[in-house]
């Protein structure tokens with residue numbers, strides 16, 4: 001069993017509840033969800049369509065409000081903060097990779113990666129240096145001046161990963177990051193994410209419905225009807241991660 005000493009804990013969700021209300025219809029998308037994630041973990045989130053995977057990502061990252069419970073990330077209670085403080089905390093501690101690449105079409109790769117750094121006040125020379133370093137890290141040093149429509153889907157997703165990691169976030173959230181890619185490119189993006197986790201200890205929480213992806217993460221949680229129904233530490237999959245096999 002994993003020993004979760006408090007200094008290793010990065011995220012704690014306790015009794016999280018999320019209800020979507022549309023007119024008179026209420027859908028409970030998360031029900032009393034408890035989850036603890038430690039620094040350096042790579043966690044996959046799987047479950048049937050509608051089970052609450054994206055809602056989990058949106059609520060535990062503070063992108064969306066919750067209807068009950070508590071989420072603490074990097075020592076800060078997300079929903080005890082003002083909206084402005086939560087936004088600032090998110091920009092400082094979290095990076096996001098989505099299925100849609102959401103790159104700015106008129107910007108080059110390096111401009112897309114440096115933009116969030118400039119928005120949080122980094123000096124332009126520092127932001128450029130860090131953006132180039134990250135593009136090199138994701139294997140795109142030969143594409144820094146290319147615009148999104150001049151790159152393949154896999155290359156565009158590498159740019160978004162470079163952008164997500166440029167600010168050295170404590171957590172990277174990824175929602176179906178390989179959903180728009182063919183299986184060969186999807187495999188390469190997973191290789192990169194696994195490498196960033198294993199070599200650099202980057203904490204990653206990844207939503208997927210793809211079993212090939214889910215089989216590669218050291219820890220896999222499964223959802224059903226808004227509840228966490230399984231928490232599986234897959235044996236021997238990651239350096240530094242817990243390798244006990246247990247569920248619960």
Ligand SMILES: Nc1ncnc2c1ncn2[C@@H]1O[C@H](COP(=O)(O)OP(=O)(O)OP(=O)(O)O)[C@@H](O)[C@H]1O
Nearest residue numbers: 020022027029048049050051052053054055056209
């Ligand atoms: N904005 C919304 N308004 C109303 N209901 C919503 C909203 N977003 C999600 N839901 C509902 O909440 C439940 C959980 O949705 P969620 O998108 O989190 O599931 P998911 O597991 O990510 O599904 P998928 O694999 O299909 O993306 C579903 O019943 C969905 O219909």
